[in-house]
Amino acid sequence: MAEREFKGFGGLLLSADMRGSDEDPSVLLLHGGGQTRHVWQETADALVKAGRHVISLDLRGHGRSARSEDARYEFDACVEDLRAVLAQLASRPVVVGAGLGGWIALTAIGEDGGHLASGLVLADAPPEIDLRTAGALAASIRSAPAQTENVDPVFGDVIDVEKSSERISLAASGLKVPVLFVRGALSSFGNRDAANRFVEKVATAEFAEIEDAGHLAVFDRSDAFSAVLLDFLERRVPRVMPDYKQGSDARTLRDALGCFATGVTVVTTMSAEGEPVGLTANSFTSVSLDPPLLLVCIAKSSSSLAALEASQRFAVNVLHIGQQPVSNTFAMPGEDRFSQTPWQEGQYGSPLISGALANFECIKFDLHDGGDHVILIGKVERAKYEPRRDPLLYFKGKYRRLHFA
Ligand SMILES: Cc1cc2nc3c(=O)[nH]c(=O)nc-3n(C[C@H](O)[C@H](O)[C@H](O)COP(=O)(O)O)c2cc1C
Incomplete structure (x- = not known):
């Protein structure tokens, strides 16, 4: 495993673990608010074993990424960070975001029209943020940073996802890459009807539910989540063998x-x-x-x-x-x-x-x-x-x- 630093919004340094061979197609993992990249351990293992190159990034103010001296922890700054990291990668990864990480990824990728990523997986980050979800979200993000000393305590006070709910819905309509929305069947974030509406609205999207799992099923039931994720990747973003045909690229x-x-x-x-x-x-x-x-x-x-x-x-x-x-x-x-x-x-x-x-x-x-x-x-x-x-x-x-x- 190697650690790599990326320049984020305003030059802030963001840290990521790089695992697997960089010749394999890559998957970028983005944790939720108040977590760090370590929550992806089991998912990352499963992905590397399935022949994917894995980049697990710490959000600004989280884990080994730098803290913002002037508390620039707004949702927009986090979206710009992800854009900057994606632009520094040699290939377009599938981005898997949990909770807050999912909304950040959805916004960056939906607004960009698909140049920066080859797919998107939203783990318990419903693309429609209704009032109930907004309430649950605010509570979870504000309480989470207190749980770990690896997170800047100011982050929870500044992050303003609820205010960006319209921007997020709009970005969702712009998604053109393959998308999977996964939710725990018992999660208080979103609901099945909203998920079905999303799949109807976005032609490239599909929806999966993990039984017996609540919010952030990714981590509660990481085996079930990994199985759903790998199935999606194999079907929708398959590993391709480079193919030369006479006259095509000499490389x-x-x-x-x-x-x-x-x-x-x-x-x-x-x-x-x-x-x-x-x-x-x-x-x-x-x-x-x-x-x-x-x-x-x-x-x-x-x-x-x-x-x-x-x-x-x-x-x-x-x-x-x-x-x-x-x-x-x-x-x-x-x-x-x-x-x-x-x-x-x-x-x-x-x-x-x-x-x-x-x-x-x-x-x-x-x-x-x-x-x-x-x-x-x-x-x-x-x-x-x-x-x-x-x-x-x-x-x-x-x-x-x-x-x-
Ligand atoms: C591992 C390796 C293998 C190479 N094999 C060849 C080769 O089989 N034939 C060839 O013409 N150049 C080969 N090259 C490139 C030449 O060594 C290189 O172009 C060199 O600068 C040519 O020198 P010259 O122009 O002074 O003859 C190889 C280079 C490396 C590093």
């Missing part, structure tokens, strides 16, 4: 190709002027044992290509786990690569990186056109290797190490 294709884990090599040769030349390459493949052939693919844009094409010989140096700096040096343009790296001339004239896991000295066998790369095939004249070292690995754009369970 997705690169990421798909990056799912194939490789080692890392430095391909070297001696230029006609007798200068060592080399670049980092993970496109290395063994081709044939008889004759002994291997290949690497060199980008046509590579400044090393001319020397590799001109020379009759080249070498492939397989890097070990300690040679990540060598890989970086030979991948970076403008570096004086060989002055920073120990090397010596091999038996057949190609530069060999000292201490590599393996060195293959090759005579050029063939060159093929390979789109924006050239396929360089070498016949191995000599190979030596270090039997006791681990390789440097490369997977999904990152260096990795072998891990034996």
